[in-house]
Amino acid sequence: MSVEHIQLGSQGLEIPKIGLGCMGMTGFEDADMYGKVDLNEAIATIHRSCELGGNFLDTADLYGPFENEKLIAKAVENNRAHYVLATKFGWEINDSNRVTWAINGKKEYVKKAVERSLKNLNTDYIDLYYMHRLDKNTPIEETVQAMADLVQEGKVKYIGLSEVSSETIRRAHAVHPITAVQSEYSLFERTVEEKGVLQTLDNLGIGFVAYSPLGRGFLSGQIRSIDDLPENDFRRAIPRFQQQYFHKNIELVEAIESMAAIKNVSSAQLALAWIMQKGIVPIPGTKRRKYVEQNIEATKIKLDQADMDKLEAIIPLGTDTGAPYDEFSMGLLDY
Numbered sequence: 001m002s003v004e005h006i007q008l009g010s011q012g013l014e015i016p017k018i019g020l021g022c023m024g025m026t027g028f029e030d031a032d033m034y035g036k037v038d039l040n041e042a043i044a045t046i047h048r049s050c051e052l053g054g055n056f057l058d059t060a061d062l063y064g065p066f067e068n069e070k071l072i073a074k075a076v077e078n079n080r081a082h083y084v085l086a087t088k089f090g091w092e093i094n095d096s097n098r099v100t101w102a103i104n105g106k107k108e109y110v111k112k113a114v115e116r117s118l119k120n121l122n123t124d125y126i127d128l129y130y131m132h133r134l135d136k137n138t139p140i141e142e143t144v145q146a147m148a149d150l151v152q153e154g155k156v157k158y159i160g161l162s163e164v165s166s167e168t169i170r171r172a173h174a175v176h177p178i179t180a181v182q183s184e185y186s187l188f189e190r191t192v193e194e195k196g197v198l199q200t201l202d203n204l205g206i207g208f209v210a211y212s213p214l215g216r217g218f219l220s221g222q223i224r225s226i227d228d229l230p231e232n233d234f235r236r237a238i239p240r241f242q243q244q245y246f247h248k249n250i251e252l253v254e255a256i257e258s259m260a261a262i263k264n265v266s267s268a269q270l271a272l273a274w275i276m277q278k279g280i281v282p283i284p285g286t287k288r289r290k291y292v293e294q295n296i297e298a299t300k301i302k303l304d305q306a307d308m309d310k311l312e313a314i315i316p317l318g319t320d321t322g323a324p325y326d327e328f329s330m331g332l333l334d335y
Contacts, residue, residue: 003053003299008281009179010205013128013158015084017276017299019056020049020292021211021285026067036230039071041288046075048289050082052296058182058211058283060088060132061117065099069120080123086209087121088162089113090132103332105135105143114150130160130182134334140172148176160209164334166200173204180207185280187256187271187311188215188240188249188321195335210275213282216240216324218249219271221257240322249321255314265301269294273301274311 003016025042046057057076059068069087076083092104093113117126129150131143150156158179161172172178181201183192189212192198201208214220216235222228226241235241240249253267260270268284272295275282284295303311315321323330 009207011177011179013179015056016054019058019283021283022059023063024285025287026064026071043075045289045292049292054296056084058086062091065093066120073122084127086128087117088130088132103133103135105138107146110146126156128158128160129156130162132162133332134164140168141175144172144175166197168334169200178206180209182209184212185210186213186215187315208280210280210282213275213284214268221267245322252315269298272298273303277303
């Protein structure tokens, strides 16, 4: 089994049809994002993904902070050229290695952030460098020009944005070609579709990368009760997992599971296949080999228009499945 590779955007970056989200492989500021951490298994998962052709890894300086990038450095050691590494900047991290929870897109900070990421990743170039969130106090043109300078210097090959509006994308793309935009997208979360962002990307020849393609775990089918989440799991605090949404969301998952069973695949694989059928690259997060194998297996699933229509009838565009973040974090999205 080897994953088909495709062009992400129109600037020349080639990646597999599915990537690997690495955020959950390390803890975050005294709390585990998605349960306990096993660094050896995480590294083995990265290696297994690469063996199967899944060599596109997604991280950020925020995760840890820095610990996730350092983990990836260990995993790709002596084999850097075989991986496509994407990382992000924007959440301000001070000189004491603490997250300030401000967004910083100023030119000086971009240059500081990339040097830290290069050091933590133990590499001299980053394949795809994203602005993690829009700094609403700094013109996007300033931030993207700083990123463009990194391309000129050879420190970054391609640049991207995350959770941004069509207007921001157009302004950024006018400064330097944007290769990819990354936002949350799944059967449970289609804001970028509702807001016309996907159409804008298509018009400009920019690729789209979907994080949380399994609805923050709901579409895996492994969550049946809030008690299935570890006590310090951050998902317990977000609306999608609260009482008024939880049971309705479980019903939606059960309908998807029924369709998946007919096709002899899992609900997670069906949800990933739906995204890939749209020409979008999902980056499901996992820290276990067995799940990365199952996720990559989803690249083989073929869905026809009737299948796509049936899935979208289960969860029509505009369905309210609950906000994916708390109020503070929702306010940082550029929509």
